[in-house]
Amino acid sequence: MRVTISRKAHFNAAHRLHRKDWSFEKNDAVFGKCNNPNFHGHNYGLTVSVTGKIDPETGFVLDVKVLADIIREEVEIPFDHKNLNLDVPEFADLNPTAENIAVVIWNKIRQRIHADFDLEVVLNETERNFVTYKGE
Numbered sequence: 099m100r101v102t103i104s105r106k107a108h109f110n111a112a113h114r115l116h117r118k119d120w121s122f123e124k125n126d127a128v129f130g131k132c133n134n135p136n137f138h139g140h141n142y143g144l145t146v147s148v149t150g151k152i153d154p155e156t157g158f159v160l161d162v163k164v165l166a167d168i169i170r171e172e173v174e175i176p177f178d179h180k181n182l183n184l185d186v187p188e189f190a191d192l193n194p195t196a197e198n199i200a201v202v203i204w205n206k207i208r209q210r211i212h213a214d215f216d217l218e219v220v221l222n223e224t225e226r227n228f229v230t231y232k233g234e
């Protein structure tokens with residue numbers, strides 16, 4: 099029997115959708131207002147889900163406090179109130195789209211979660227836009 103536990107978090111961050119190897123015109127055509135050279139921001143919502151067997155001693159799949167600490171250390175501290183393009187090394191040469199941010203977050207958290215567990219992240223970029231990544 100495998101059960102899923104989830105923890106929500108959020109962070110506020112600025113970004114610009116842009117490729118350094120493209121002209122401004124091409125960036126503008128593909129990314130539009132998201133290519134604003136002065137950046138723009140989002141209130142990102144994050145849901146991290148861990149699936150595994152219930153430990154018969156504790157009744158936990160994983161203590162949510164442990165998961166909350168991992169999210170704080172791997173996502174909230176490095177990303178919150180940051181400019182993703184300029185402040186976060188993972189995006190120095192990686193366009194900080196919602197898709198890429200979700201994959202970066204998944205890879206960071208995956209390293210902290212035992213291989214017996216499945217991991218899924220859902221990143222909300224706006225009220226209506228969200229992406230899901232589960233490492234497949």
Ligand SMILES: Nc1nc2c(c(=O)[nH]1)N=C([C@H](O)[C@H](O)COP(=O)(O)OP(=O)(O)OP(=O)(O)O)CN2
Nearest residue numbers: 115129132140194195196197198223224225226227
């Ligand atoms: N596949 C993707 N498409 C877009 C991404 C993305 O990360 N992946 N990002 C953007 C922009 O950065 C931004 O997130 C979109 O903002 P906006 O158009 O204002 O989105 P809203 O949902 O708030 O606005 P609507 O009024 O609902 O259009 C663009 N595309």
Ligand SMILES: [Zn+2]
Nearest residue numbers: 113132138140
């Ligand atoms: Zn944006």
